Amino acid sequence: MTTVDPAAGKAVYEADRAHVFHSWSAQGLIAPLPVAGAEGAYFWDYEGNKYLDFASQLVNSNIGHQHPKVVAAIKEQADKLCMIQPAFANDARSEAARLIAELAPGDLNRVFFTNGGAEANENAIRMARLHTGRQKVLSTYRSYHGATANAIALTGDPRRWPNETGVSGIVHFWGPYAYRSAFHAADEAQECERALAHLENTIVFEGPATVAAIVLETVVGTAGILVPPAGYLAGVRALCDKYGIILIADEVMAGFGRTGAWFAVDNWGITPDLITFAKGVNSGYVPLGGVVISDRIYETFRERPYPGGLTYSGHPLACAAAVATINAMRDEKIVENAKWLGETVIGPELRALAERHPSVGEVRGLGVFWAVELVKNKETREPLVPYNAAGADAKAMNDFAAACKARGLWPFVNMNRTHVVPPCNSTEAEVKEGLAILDEALTVADAFCV
Secondary structure, X not given: OOOEOHHHHHHHHHHHHHHOOOOOXXXXXXXXXXXXXXXXXXXXXXXXXXXXXXXXXXXXXXXXXXXXXXXXXXXXXXXXXXXXXXXXXXXXXXXXXXXXXXXXXXOEEEEEEEOOHHHHHHHHHHHHHHHHOOOEEEEXXXXXXXXXXXXXXXXXXXXXXXXXXXXXXXXXXXXXXXXXXXXXXXXXXXXXXXXXXXXXXXXXXXXXXXXXXXXXXXXXXXXXXXXXXXXXXXXXXXXXXXXXXXXXXXXXXXXXXXOOOOOHHHHOOOOOOEEEEOXXXXXXXXXXXXXXXXXXXXXXXXXXXXXXXXXXXXXXXXXXXXXXXXXXXXXXXXXXXXXXXXXXXXXXXXXXXHHHOOOEEEEEEEOOEEEEEEEOOOOOOOEOOXXXXXXXXXXXXXXXXXXXXHOOEEOEEEOOEEEEOOOOOOOHHHHHHHHXXXXXXXXXXXXXXX
């Protein structure tokens, strides 16, 4: 139920501005919206304004807000045991690990728990380096892997620039992106072939015996929702096998139903050596992430201590939330719903929007994981705003986002794109409501076309 209490909202805002330091922000230039409550696919402010959450917060609220089964599980676990340190065995932790390993492909049978996705990637890199005895790690330019030291160095988007020392042992390469091909490819098949040739050349010239791991977002998330062409992931797997390199699939955003599969790798039938996860594993109700580990890498640490850990690894409240989330997703067929929405509703509707709006250059995605790429001109494919635009240069996207919010839709906007990433258990009616608002707001973007 929405709460209308402007005075309370004002107090929340003032306390925030007085004491909270926000992520990725110039602190004096932001005005955070005070949120009073949320349920399902919606959240609302203290003024009574209700928003359809087409961002799933940070693409992590996969089962929506306040799912009653998960809330009940957290309460039940809190009554039983709020916290126990990771050296002990705990039933919630063990069951969460069992369920996750059961969902993972191949022989990925063990789970190391972290507090989130960045720490998962940090530990996956550490495992790969120790397992291989090598130091270099390859990742793509268009990527985001987290904000801790190695994770931000892995990242390919501009958030890396002020954070990286340049001595991390991490090497970037170009991944496939047919719409803006770095390889002058004519089609998806050629993009795949040339991207794999580029990756192999990078490995060869960096020295295969120095490369510990390749880290890929199975479907690139924040940097564009880039769905790999057929054969690409299998080709990367083959290169890793050829050169003795560990393949790490970053499924922090793409995992747990987002692509219409439990893990995005399932869409292409490949088995990485390590999978990193977070976000959707329990919809962020309590912070949780982790690494799913293959038997081969597990054996490296059977009698050799693993030099890493966290005070809150496998926190009982977080793991209880994960158990409840996975069971609810199974019982309510939420992963199947995400797949159906992508194939039957979101994909067709977005392709229709692309026909109607001159500002829509390309739509791409699967499940409830889609990008709408906005351009000034469909022929030249010039982005609606420049790369990493800010201030006046970002006006077109800012105006578009404001038009969405004014109509009750909370978008996920990055660079020259809006991402369509509602909760995996959204209804057809909710998705169509959001797409109708998107249709209206795109007329604002159309005004900037030439």
